[in-house]
Amino acid sequence: MTTMPDxxxxxxxxxxxxxxxxxxxxLVRRAAKDVEAGKVAWEAAPSQLRVDGQLVRIDAGGPARxxxxxxxxxxxxxxxxxxxxxxxxxxxPAPASAPDSAPASARVVAAAAADHASAAAGTSDPxxxxxxxxxxxxxxxxxxxxxxxxxxxxxxxxxxxxAATVSATAGALLxxxxxxxxxxxxxxxxxxxxxxxxxxxAARAVIHVLALAAVWRQQQRAIAWPAPTKAAAAxxxxxxxxxxxxxxxxxxxxxxQRLRQLVLAAFADGWSHxxxxxxxxxxxxxxxxxxxxxxxxxxxxxxxxxxxxxLVERDTGVDERQAIRLATRIYALAQALEHSQGDRLxxxxxxxxxxxxxxxxxxxxxxxxxxxxxxxxxxxLTVSFWNPADQAIMQAVLARRDGADRNFxxxxxxxxxSLWQGAGAADTLANGALALxxxxxxxxxxxxxxxxxxxxxxxxxxxxDARWNAAGYDDWRTLAEARSASAGLxxxxxxxxxxxxxxxxxxxxxxxxxxxxxxxxxxxxxxxxLQLPGDAAYHxxxxxxxxxxxxxxxxxxxxxxxxxxxHGNRLEPLTLVIEDQGxxxxxxxxxxARPAVASAPLxxxxxxxxxxxxAGGDSHGSAAANGVFTPPAGDALALTLETLQRILENKGMSxxxxxxGEDCQQLEQLHNSLRACGVDLLADALRRYLDAPDTGxxxxxxxxxxxxxxx
Numbered sequence: 001m002t003t004m005p006d007x008x009x010x011x012x013x014x015x016x017x018x019x020x021x022x023x024x025x026x027l028v029r030r031a032a033k034d035v036e037a038g039k040v041a042w043e044a045a046p047s048q049l050r051v052d053g054q055l056v057r058i059d060a061g062g063p064a065r066x067x068x069x070x071x072x073x074x075x076x077x078x079x080x081x082x083x084x085x086x087x088x089x090x091x092x093p094a095p096a097s098a099p100d101s102a103p104a105s106a107r108v109v110a111a112a113a114a115d116h117a118s119a120a121a122g123t124s125d126p127x128x129x130x131x132x133x134x135x136x137x138x139x140x141x142x143x144x145x146x147x148x149x150x151x152x153x154x155x156x157x158x159x160x161x162x163a164a165t166v167s168a169t170a171g172a173l174l175x176x177x178x179x180x181x182x183x184x185x186x187x188x189x190x191x192x193x194x195x196x197x198x199x200x201x202a203a204r205a206v207i208h209v210l211a212l213a214a215v216w217r218q219q220q221r222a223i224a225w226p227a228p229t230k231a232a233a234a235x236x237x238x239x240x241x242x243x244x245x246x247x248x249x250x251x252x253x254x255x256x257q258r259l260r261q262l263v264l265a266a267f268a269d270g271w272s273h274x275x276x277x278x279x280x281x282x283x284x285x286x287x288x289x290x291x292x293x294x295x296x297x298x299x300x301x302x303x304x305x306x307x308x309x310x311l312v313e314r315d316t317g318v319d320e321r322q323a324i325r326l327a328t329r330i331y332a333l334a335q336a337l338e339h340s341q342g343d344r345l346x347x348x349x350x351x352x353x354x355x356x357x358x359x360x361x362x363x364x365x366x367x368x369x370x371x372x373x374x375x376x377x378x379x380x381l382t383v384s385f386w387n388p389a390d391q392a393i394m395q396a397v398l399a400r401r402d403g404a405d406r407n408f409x410x411x412x413x414x415x416x417x418s419l420w421q422g423a424g425a426a427d428t429l430a431n432g433a434l435a436l437x438x439x440x441x442x443x444x445x446x447x448x449x450x451x452x453x454x455x456x457x458x459x460x461x462x463x464x465d466a467r468w469n470a471a472g473y474d475d476w477r478t479l480a481e482a483r484s485a486s487a488g489l490x491x492x493x494x495x496x497x498x499x500x501x502x503x504x505x506x507x508x509x510x511x512x513x514x515x516x517x518x519x520x521x522x523x524x525x526x527x528x529x530l531q532l533p534g535d536a537a538y539h540x541x542x543x544x545x546x547x548x549x550x551x552x553x554x555x556x557x558x559x560x561x562x563x564x565x566x567h568g569n570r571l572e573p574l575t576l577v578i579e580d581q582g583x584x585x586x587x588x589x590x591x592x593a594r595p596a597v598a599s600a601p602l603x604x605x606x607x608x609x610x611x612x613x614x615a616g617g618d619s620h621g622s623a624a625a626n627g628v629f630t631p632p633a634g635d636a637l638a639l640t641l642e643t644l645q646r647i648l649e650n651k652g653m654s655x656x657x658x659x660x661g662e663d664c665q666q667l668e669q670l671h672n673s674l675r676a677c678g679v680d681l682l683a684d685a686l687r688r689y690l691d692a693p694d695t696g697x698x699x700x701x702x703x704x705x706x707x708x709x710x711x
Contacts, residue, residue: 007060010189011086013171018185021198022075033082038086051078062187063196109630127168134215139223142192148226150205153291155225164214175211181285184211200284203291247341252292256334259285263331267695270655271320279309296350300330324652328703332491362436365461366429367559368575369588371410381413383426384559389468393496396447414591423455433458460583472498472557476480476522499558507549516542528562547594556580635678644670645705648698657698
């Protein structure tokens with residue numbers, strides 16, 4: 001009598017979610033219809049099935065390793081139909097007996113039915129058995145199956161992936177890697193080769209090894225990773241663990257080429273008409289970027305994927321220009337990586353952010369919160385913190401898009417909504433430090449508002465605390481250098497800065513320019529101008545700043561944000577850190593007025609200023625952006641850059657970057673203006689675009705415009 005191969009039982013553990021990870025939900029649905037229509041049957045051999053006329057070969061690797069003779073690449077509907085048919089074998093009618101003369105298909109189905117019934121009779125928690133099965137895997141054998149190149153990449157990422165979340169279904173272990181936002185499925189009996197995930201094919205081997213290694217780490221099992229190559233070991237000795245930076249591998253170059261092609265394709269379609277497939281493609285590229293040791297690109301791609309998803313959903317809280325500016329930066333970084341080596345390549349790659357362990361607390365100093373509203377209707381509260389470990393500002397954002405949660409408003413977000421369990425609302429975080437456990441941090445220093453995060457309040461810092469002495473900027477030259485470095489590709493974008501003035505002037509209301517100006521002086525006495533636009537949305541912040549920034553107030557730091565306007569960048573004060581009996585205390589200018597400070601004259605002048613302004617101003621725009629006053633002649637370059645960028649971004653939204661069209665004459669005039677201003681680099685780039693317009697040259701122009709404006 002023919003015996004059913006043991007490995008056929010693997011297919012009984014494959015659920016629809018696993019099959020959807022191999023193909024798609026729609027493909028699984030089509031495959032199920034073929035099964036219902038009776039289009040699946042055994043061939044002569046137990047490892048072959050005929051599905052809708054196509055020959056499918058199966059083996060112990062499960063559906064991930066099956067093959068089909070149809071022309072479709074990857075996992076097709078025929079393979080999925082075969083897996084569904086084998087999984088549901090118990091439901092297939094079988095003869096009462098299966099003699100040796102019976103067809104092989106009947107005998108196999110009968111055996112599968114018996115197995116299925118036996119398993120159903122003794123169901124129990126499958127997790128312990130599956131964990132034991134993974135524990136029994138030999139790492140050396142897994143590394144050999146994955147390939148030593150993939151194993152070495154997994155080794156480089158292992159310490160930065162953070163703890164995995166493990167759960168189980170009837171026959172599969174689900175291993176979720178939070179840092180990749182991905183779940184890998186280990187199918188019982190199929191081993192490493194049968195693992196399934198939505199990871200891109202180029203990164204799949206590395207991700208699956210990482211998933212198994214995360215389980216081994218939870219089991220406190222020592223892992224003998226393969227030794228790095230000599231070149232990588234030498235580079236790691238010099239860079240503290242970075243990959244070999246003498247040049248790019250052919251695989252890395254192919255990845256960068258795919259990335260640039262996708263970015264150009266998105267521009268060709270137009271960012272106002274983003275395809276539903278683009279966010280998934282960007283997320284896959286972000287995953288591949290991490291695997292290929294491009295952590296800076298990975299973070300930017302994840303952010304762009306989220307923005308693209310909102311554009312697909314027609315979320316009014318997102319602007320196509322956000323996606324365009326980030327996409328051009330990604331394209332420029334990919335170009336620069338392809339032509340770099342040594343120290344420059346290492347800097348452009350960026351450094352992998354180490355994930356915080358579940359048992360490791362992240363200690364932060366609250367810096368206050370500020371409220372914001374966008375013209376499209378989205379609004380939110382951003383709470384800022386100083387992280388002494390990274391010497392960086394971190395932020396958590398409570399936000400709602402237009403029309404969502406009518407009860408969410410300025411007051412409720414500040415005093416009612418709890419950020420994390422144990423922390424309370426934002427208004428409770430002004431007088432102490434904060435410790436967070438099980439916290440997730442994104443590449444751009446965003447703190448996740450996860451329900452799993454636990455918070456505890458700590459005593460406040462003193463003004464003499466060494467962590468505070470090392471925080472922020474007290475020399476504006478250092479700030480200028482950091483800002484300039486961030487404008488290029490080798491640095492991270494600087495949005496908010498912590499300023500520690502030695503002195504400050506009293507704020508002044510400039511009625512002619514309709515701004516509220518405040519001068520901070522560093523330890524050398526050098527002035528730095530902060531500015532709030534004369535707009536009704538800033539009324540409360542202006543009033544509160546005027547009350548706090550009086551002579552004698554011990555202001556130890558100011559949290560300020562770089563805000564782009566028509567005439568360049570400005571620094572807007574958001575919050576203050578003052579000294580109160582030797583301790584540090586955060587003041588949120590949008591919410592906290594100074595007690596017993598009369599400011600009637602200032603309020604009267606503000607009211608007079610507002611009454612002279614036209615209605616309908618943007619809460620994020622300056623007076624200049626609303627056309628209140630004519631820019632001085634010195635702002636000609638800024639106006640030229642802004643006009644050129646606006647024209648190109650409008651083309652990027654429509655998908656017509658490759659055609660100057662009706663804007664050609666205006667672009668020629670802008671070219672002449674750039675020449676007159678002495679910005680030859682940008683003028684040359686615009687000339688090349690006008691002479692031979694294409695999407696790539698236009699993308700380069702947008703990037704140069706943004707960079708020049710930031711510098």
